[in-house]
Amino acid sequence: MFTFWGVLLGTVLVAGCQSEGPPSASPTRLDVPAPAESAQSHLYADNDGTVWMSWVEPRPQSGEDRHALRYATLDDTSWTEPRTAAEGTDWFVNWADVPSLRPLPDGRLAAHYLRSNGPSSLAYAVQIAQTNGAGAWQSAVTPHDDGTETEHGFVSLLPWAEHRLLAVWLDGRRMAGQDGHQGEMTLRGAVLDSTGTVEHRALLDARTCECCPTSAVRVGREALVAYRDRSGDEVRNIRLTRFDGQSWSDPTLLHDDGWQIAGCPVNGPALAAQGQRVAAAWYTAPEGRPRVKVAVSDDGGRQFSTPVVVAENTPTGRVDVVFLADGTAVVSWLGQDDGSAALRVRAVEPEGTLSPTVAMATLPAASRGVGMPRLVQNGTHLYAAWTSPENEGVQVGRLPVDVLR
Template identity: 35%
Template sequence: MKTYTFCGLSVLIVFLTSCAEPQKKEINVVNNIVSPAGENSSLPNLFSNKEKTLMSWVEHQGDTLASLRYAELKDGEWQTSHEILQGADWFVNWADFPMITENGGNLLSHVLKKSSEGTYSYDVKLNVLPKGSENWLTDLPLHTDGTPTEHGFVSAVPYKDGSFFITWLDGRNTEENQDGIRGAMTVRAAEVSAQGEVSRDTVLDARSCDCCQTTAAITSNGPVVIYRDRSEEEIRDMSIVRQVAGEWTAPKTIYSDNWLIKGCPVNGPKASSIGNSLAVAWFTAAGDLPKVNLVFSNDGGEHFAPPIRVDEADALGRVDVLLLDADTAIVSWMESKDSRAQLKAIKITRSGKKSDYKIIAELDGSRKTGFPQMELAGDRVYFAWTDVAKSSSTIKTAYVPVVQF
């Protein structure tokens, strides 16, 4: 009788367990690949399109000299790296990092160059490698205001006819005037040719958060820029501006988190587009609840569905996002784990259905880790991040096959 009762109870437990809501599991399935970056490297930036997959980064040589390098991914392996340029007068920052992009065989990158002795006075300098050329054109100006103020947090994407669309935070109005008054940080955008010529320089927003990354995407309607805005009441939520029929729309809040914060959280959004399908991921800590949100749009960012919470708890942000198709995105983010952090990624559909999340890497939770990167290349999702040791840092790279999400 006792044996029968125990077995019956066991069956009942199994039945009830099978009927319970399935729990999301931590699945650590990554394929590490040899990084092309050397010692004392950091600040990786990934770019991928149908033609090329590239990574740029910064390597330090001694206390002052820095080098911007890049490598191409071919057949799943990083090729020999190349130096774009080096300098001893750069502003090298964990959150405001150089980038690289490609369009029709033309390459574009940038660095931040100090413009005065002030801590946060630096300019954006462009570097271009036109198709067929062997030598980079370096130290080209993106802006010509000449003020010793902050210019950075650049986003650049391939545009039309081999050119590039570029957006950045511009602090020219923050220089103190004769009355001791400083203006606000602005968001600007422009087009850059394959030869580095800048045109259509435009102010998109006259008041924004000071040091959160921008993000940009090209929809069927035209470019869109998403960034952390800043109201007069210090509400710092995500806003979007869109170019429609050649004209820029007024800034519009994507979703009202109503995050009231007196200082910049240094935690910008990321966007990805396919046609007029657009996905945007971002971090917020409104109401003292840190979390990562994801929204979808099917009309180029004119309207958005309600946000979907991505993380489960203890989010640090530092997000990335890519669209697999019009209704499916993969989001990566950093999350606190004991005294360290984890880089995680998950697949989410427009309806809110989530895959099991993947733990891509265990990380140092400090600013030295920077902002991990994610890109889709073929049937693989590639990741790059800064691995921090006591006395140095190196860049590590890995991939997860799309089918494993």
């Protein structure tokens, strides 16, 4: 059932000193088509090897506060001309709650963004738009039907059967009438057809962490979703739930970290899938000891290996994870020590070898200004996107996979 992860690792493996890779491992920085005012970048690599990047940029017009969700694709080191998925006023723009764009198997595109729906700064709704068969963007729809002026965000989108789209999001309808983050955040999901008709609305978990990103992957004919839970005594572990097209499973625990924290750490999990093989990466800090962990499943996410610690003591988190062709899992995270910060990556090979830690980018700080970095793999390279905290907009770095061998 398991690879070496569960067999050879009777206890959690620790990454040790996390030494940086050699200078020759330094990534190249790519020119990007996004302006200096851009932020909230998102990356996706599809099955044909195309890398898609989306971002949000301000579009002030006649004194109005306008924003646009823009996107482009990468050809080696060159980007296509940017296009616009959506544009409007009253958008909710936040460093942690990042819009996304996703190519669909039938050649269409799907995207999501957030729009304010009330006077409170914590009142906003999910907007999901899709292109039609001719490539034109259709009007956006809202997958939730509660109508409350509360938080709705941290969306994960997945292509679904019969030209449909699966959406999962954090839903704050039970916080209505409460101050700040009082009340209970929930996890909900729905399926949208190609015209935007919403069906299969469901409650997946009635009490979750309030503002940690979600993650979702396709595993065969099912969807697997990871999110940060919230127990009655404020233990915030990572849980999983799966969708078979008709119903959702009861949530299951990924690993009992026992991290008890009164507030949301704004650090969600990340999933990657390769056939029935699934990697889950996450940040945790029980007893004040920050760690980034990864675990692997060989049965579609029903059972996971003992976690491997890929970074400890200095990570800030905001993880992502990808699989390489040989089954190696590569994890990215933000880390900071001795006044320096970096977006780092490290590989864990199928037989258990941990690569040196390599810095994808050196940063002045692992602050909110960096946003939520994203990592994808395409061919012989890894690509990472983040926001410059020095007002230089979206940044993209490229790293040869071989430097992690």
